[in-house]
Amino acid sequence: MIVTVGGIKGGGGKTTAATNLTVMRRLAGCDVLLIDADEQRSASEFVAQREALGQGSLACVQLVGAAVRTQVRQLATRYSDIVIDTGGRDTASQRAALTVSDLLLVPFQPGNFDLWTLEQVERLVEEVRSVNEGLDAACFISRGYPVGADNAQAAEMLQKSTMLRFIATPIIGRKAFNTASGEGLSVVEAKPRDSKAVAEMQRLYQAVFGDDDAEAAALSQHDSGKVTA
Ligand SMILES: Nc1ncnc2c1ncn2[C@@H]1O[C@H](COP(=O)(O)OP(=O)(O)OP(=O)(O)O)[C@@H](O)[C@H]1O
Ligand SMILES: [Mg+2]
Structure with a gap:
């Protein structure tokens, strides 16, 4: 499966989602490739940090512009899954990624x-579907508030979209996500374990990949210590 984590707005948690989902897919035993299609290179930094701290390696390449489309087509024959992290704008790299993706996750x-x-993202999906009609698109609440009505109000608005389906499992703003990323880890690997953060990311994983492998991987991770990816 080829998943592009994208959108139009910066800082919403794309790289956090892309890196966590990649690691969880790897822990589930899949041959997953992370593509860093953002010139900021945060995903590549994550992978470098992971390797430097001895947390295990992850297959990751940096690609930009039209090369994202041509390279992904070739790489898709070698990996069971590809997760593409894009920058926080409507870039040529994101558009190239979407022409060869199964899912846009926003x-x-x-x-x-x-x-x-949201409307700009919907227009982007509509345009891309003219060349990639099978493109699925989904959105979720990221860095949600731990209290208050804001998440529910946002959910109400996102649910109305006819172009993007709404994944009703928010990722709340939690220190654990930031701490884990800084250590080159997914939240399912990080210690001490933040069970709420783990559960949120597992639900997102299940919504994207549609299986329970992540839970099993996270549990074995919890029981047996560090897993080398
Ligand atoms: N659920 C969360 N809880 C707490 N902090 C988070 C969460 N998600 C992301 N962050 C932090 O917010 C910042 C932005 O997140 P991230 O880099 O994942 O966003 P992005 O959409 O990839 O940004 P950009 O558009 O710049 O690529 C980072 O410092 C990250 O650690
Ligand atoms: Mg990013």
């Missing part, structure tokens, strides 16, 4: 400036 923070980009 995190939305429950803030007005983020939610107001």
